[in-house]
Amino acid sequence: MNNAVTVTQVNTYIKALLDESMPLRNIFVVGEISNFKHYYRSGHMYFTLKDDSSQLKAVMFSSYAQRLKFIPEDGMRVICRGHISVYDRDGVYQLYTEDMQPDGVGALNLAFEQLKEKLSREGLFDEIYKKPLPKYPRKIGVATSNIGAAIEDIKNITKRRYPLSELVIVPTIVQGEQAAADIVKSIKILDSIEDVDVIIVGRGGGSIEDLWAFNKEDVARAVFACNTPIISAVGHETDFTICDFVADLRAPTPSAAAELAVPDINNLITFVDSAENTLLSLLIRKLERENQRLDDLTNNTVLASPNAYYKSYLDDVKAFESDIKMSFEHCLKANELKLGQLAGKLDALSPLAVLSRGYSVVKNKDNKLIKNVNQLSSGDKINLTLNGGDADCTVNEVKYD
Secondary structure (H helix, E strand, C coil), X not given: CCCCCCHHHHHHHHHHHHHHCHHHHCEEEEEEEEEEEECCCCCCEEEEEECCCCEEEEEECHHHXXXXXXXXXXXXXXXXXXEEEEECCCCEEEEEEEEEEECCCCHHHHHHHHHHHHHHHHCCCCHHHCCCCCCCCCEEEEEECCCXXXXXXXXXXXXXXXXXXXXXXXXXXCCCCCHHHHHHHHHHHHHHCCCCCEEEEEECCCCCCCCHHHHCHHHHHHHXXXXXXXXXXXXXXXXXXXXXXXXXXXXXXXXXXXXXXXXXXXXXXXXXXXXXXXXXXXXXXXXXHHHHHHHHHHHCHHHHCHHHHHHXXXXXXXXXXXXXXXXXXXXXXXHHHHHHHHHHHHHHHCHHHHHHCCCCEEEECCCCECCCHHHCCCCCEEEEEECCEEEEEECCCCCCC
């Protein structure tokens, strides 16, 4: 058949029809995402949009996907803008998505809640990681734009409240595509300065788009990793950013951040004056008490008449001395009497007393005591101990009873 066409020709023809259709060149399609796949190597996103009765395949190439403020997920209802065309190879028509917005909620709000939930689960908002601010900071680091009301407010309030402190300002881009990276860089620079005591990170008010750099994940992690205490001061009092939740302290405005960072020197001067008056009053009262005590001591009998005081003690010493002397004499007499008694008993038992009564002690030539006549023989040499001396004798004859 001469009128037969190839598959490629059919797909090409249908593609041309769809591409030339004005309503399909810029179409908005609302539906629920399913079968979502994000290929991180290429950056492309593939998904299906569906409603209660139909579904439509869709693709979002990386050049468009990287602009998204939120992360698409299965089950999320979205509005996609793009054009309908045919993928020649498969002969399948699909929506080539160029933009995507959550249906019923802004993309930035959704991205904010997604990141907030993620970091909260990781514990980056937990109170246990909040570092206390120094009471009297000597150096205050500031990461913000070097022009505008925010930096001027910080300068003026710091100078007025606590002129002893020094500001270390790192000019920072706080809005636009490069803002997040520059904020991270400024935080790291200030954290590397050893004598910076506290850091203020922030900017003045604006729309959610203007403040979006402070809702970026890399900024939040830089704040969390910072060793120096950080005060987040972004926007107005009603504005909240991810940076506020991660920081050690959130200030509603840059002006409030300056007030929170430093004490009021007027209050310190008042405190010092009050303390000085209190110390002076305490010192005067102490001196009055000590003077009264000195007067009491001066009027005391001892100081008024020290000789009489010493005389009273001297009389006590003499009385004590007399008592010791009497006790010693009494003890001596008692011991002398006891010694006499013991000497009498000892004399009565003394062998000398026995000898004085006519008895003698007989010892042989070996100086051993002779107690019985049986121990002697005729001709033995003996020694007699008598009252008044000794005598060496010879036994002529032994007589037995």
